[in-house]
Amino acid sequence: MKFKILVANRGEIAIRVIRAAHELGLEAVAVYSEADRDALFVRYADQAVCIGPAPLAESYLFYQNILAAAKSTGADAIHPGYGFLSENASFAEACRVLNIVFIGPQPMAIRKMGDKAMAKKLMREAGVPVVPGSEGVLGSCQEAKALAAEIGYPVIIKASAGGGGRGMRIVSEKKELENSYNAAVNEAQKAFGDSSVYLEKFIQDPKHIEIQVLGDKHGRVVHLFERDCSVQRRHQKLLEEAPSPVLDEPTRETMSAIAVRAAQSVHYDSVGTIEFIYDIRDKAFYFIEMNTRIQVEHPVTEMITQTDLIKHQILVATGEPLSLSQEQIHKTGHAIECRINAEDPESNFLPQSGTLSQFIVPGGPGVRVDSGVYPGYAIPPYYDSMIAKLIVWGDNRKDAVARMKRALREFVVEGVKTTIPFHQKMLQHKDFLSGNYTTSFIAKMLAAKGDH
């Protein structure tokens, strides 16, 4: 088998894919914007095609030029990476029509999972737990009361037309319900001209836990355990670890089995992630969405399972049966990933652009750096601010944390401010060390700092 892969992405993920292609003995074609002329991934590729000016809409999202580049270089397959066109079902369809293998799931799975309401409905039908609540608009306060009694307090009442916290009420006990219901209805009417509201169980301070799945075109789906991505700032993940420090073995097994079932229900045939919110108190978990692509944080899974997800993704896309069975997948040790962003944590994580005068990556045992930059490289202001992913592996969580601290200390980046100092602070924090942190951890940590 000999073929050529066009990588429709940039930065570290483009390099990650090129590396996998080269290790499989395949050729890789890079596409780049005018702003990425000097980027490392362009040098690593066997061939490179400029596809347009710096703005995303005119280059990395301008699929017409990407398809033309694929055709003119004779590429047989396109790897979309993450972001950009990776979850665009129309793009996957276009590839299929042009006889190019799209390295990702079949378009129908992307489309189904991309529509949040439909995804929830499908998952409910497949027996995957979703956040319990009213399936549509509430008719009356009586209905709200009956439902709340059934699913248990606290509950949250939200405006159907809502957003931005308006028309939203958290109700912690029964006697507040009537007042809150009326207030939410009034507020919704005033703010959106639509008084319809719905009710859901309110999950306070959840953890964000996701299960990595991998399927092939022959109906086999396996899972590769979970990742804990609860360290988030405004829904942006900053640090991920696997396995999750709070999951016990039975919960892990149930969650993984359900994730496999969820993937099977849409005939999933590539790498994907089923995201759950996890309530630490009652160990309950609820489906939130499925990402139908490779994820930024995939290396932590690779580290604990000793697998190469991108290679598997490429091979199953060509129709090969999965070479792994569930019994062959084991996890050992603990892995942590820190996203090193060119952002200034001191001034509200403002993205930085500029030239890297120094860039020395850490090394030694158990350390992996996935990056797309080099010393002297000028970070263009048009794209994502992530410059590197620092991943470490240790025998256990304590070792991994210690190794991460050591690696962060070795990491030298000069020329722009980065999130390295922020990660160092975070790794000292008792809530992080306990493992019990939730998605509000960063907000609380930043607020506490502001109090001083």
Place this chain on the structure above:
Amino acid sequence: MLAKLFVKCQQCGTTHFYSFFKHAYFVCSRCGHHFRLDAPTWLKQLCDRGSFQELDGNLKSLDPLGFPKYESKLAQATQQTGANEAVMTGVGEIDGYPAAMAVMEPNFIMASMGSVVGEKITRLVEYAALNKLPVLMVISSGGARMQEGILSLMQMAKTAAAIRRLHESRMPLITVLTDPTTGGVTASFAMLGDISIAEAGALIGFAGPRVIQQTIGQKLPEGFQRAEFLLEHGMLDIVVPRKNLKKTIVTILKIHRSRPYTRRPQYFN
């Protein structure tokens, strides 16, 4: 088959893959050009699936004046579009809100208004007045149909009179003016909406810009007769890009009827 795979923008020349284009509401992602849509596509974009029920679909134009080649032109238009006339009328639901709807078919002799178009619009509006339904019209037209002469012109007064009766029944008329809305249609029902919405960049006018320029002997201002120009000069209420159109219409329907019918109304006797 290949013709449906790729579409080229008439304005900027960008080639679009059909599936992308469809999901972008048939708007060029590069230059924002809004492509003209046929009536079935409009209904698919606006109505809840399966909710549209056509009215008077069997009405067909005759050739009352014996106008040369009119009959063959009608037959050809029917063959091309699969429609009997240049407007499709009926009742449908938009996000659960029922409305009487008229959608013009631009590929049918430029959606020109002859006796049948006038009659179908009139019947729809009267039906809506009687059954207390708001009316939504998606309009595009080259004007009155010359092959039916004075009979076409009469439709202007007829449709306007029907809309007056709709007003008396206190039901709203929402018009969506798309590219192009011109001639006798502009001079009658297209301008009688309680709320006039236009699509971005649509040409809306009575006489065309070329005719006006030649008549008055002056150069016309930039953007003359385009939706944005007309909005600025007070002829329209709002200009909406197509992707927000349904949302806008639903909001208006919501305001005029605070919540969807819990029970399906009886549309037909």
